[in-house]
Amino acid sequence: MTSLIRFEVADGVATLTLDNPRRLNAVNAEMWQALPALLARVAEDPAIRVLVLAGAGERAFCTGNDISEFDTIRADPQAAARYNAWQRAVATALQTLEKPVIAAIHGYCLGAGFEFALMADVRLCAADTRIGIPAVRLGLPYRLEDIVKVVDVVGLARAREMVLLGRQYAGEELISLGIAGRLLPDMPALGMAVAGLARDLAANAPLSLKAAKIAFQELTRREGVPDLARVKVAEDACYASADYAEGRDAKREKREAVFVGR
Structure with a gap:
């Protein structure tokens, strides 16, 4: 250090x-x-x-x-x-x-x-x-x-x-x-x-941020071809998450979502 x-x-x-x-x-x-x-x-x-x-x-x-x-x-x-x-x-x-x-x-x-x-x-x-x-x-x-x-x-x-x-x-x-x-x-x-x-x-959903970062990283990859499987894993993790349910609930209930990264 x-x-x-x-x-x-x-x-x-x-x-x-x-x-x-x-x-x-x-x-x-x-x-x-x-x-x-x-x-x-x-x-x-x-x-x-x-x-x-x-x-x-x-x-x-x-x-x-x-x-x-x-x-x-x-x-x-x-x-x-x-x-x-x-x-x-x-x-x-x-x-x-x-x-x-x-x-x-x-x-x-x-x-x-x-x-x-x-x-x-x-x-x-x-x-x-x-x-x-x-x-x-x-x-x-x-x-x-x-x-x-x-x-x-x-x-x-x-x-x-x-x-x-x-x-x-x-x-x-x-x-x-x-x-x-x-x-x-x-x-x-x-x-x-x-x-x-x-x-x-x-305040945004951590898994959504992660999926976006991974997508940008693969989009700008200079060596080899984009790893689309890595992108899909990150996307699927969002769909399967409690945060996705929380986002829908918050939208329906007209309140701010509280995301926990799961």
Whole structure:
């Protein structure tokens, strides 16, 4: 575990906060290695229904990898392969999570920080958000597996522009690119919007959310063909659930449904 990540759970919502504001929440090796276990807690705890990704401080969501380590920990192809494996484990955990993920973005959101945001289901941004992929300005490759994440959100033409230019995007550009679902005027407004969205998601039927997440995961699968059997199992679990009966009863009785995930 690391002191540079905060993990809190309240009312069915887990909030994972990158807490390295001195480095603009850049992710170091210790943080990369701690993240999979935290994401596993989200996946395995039935009391957690939603995950929020956030960054501490006023200036950044996450500025990507902590490049101050690169001279020692990512200095050659072999070291880079080990480092990339840590990142890949985090990406796999996020991309296979069967619960909704919200990214609460403010300030700088760059490189690997942008990848965190891209793997969320919903991204809300404060007005000061600046997003970019600076790899070409650092002499780094932007790997195929990372480019795929960009293409899936903004499309191939805009992904080419973002990766090749390495410039930053802000304001209404984030809406037009499909990166931000909403732009909020400041951090307090962002916090309120994220809390409201998380509350709404947590009130929905967990098995229905899981079925939807699995369907989206299979729809966007890049290796092999979509696993339609996996999708059907998740769908059938909804039809057979007590929550489905509760949803019908609540509709008939004109009240809010109370879902328990069974």
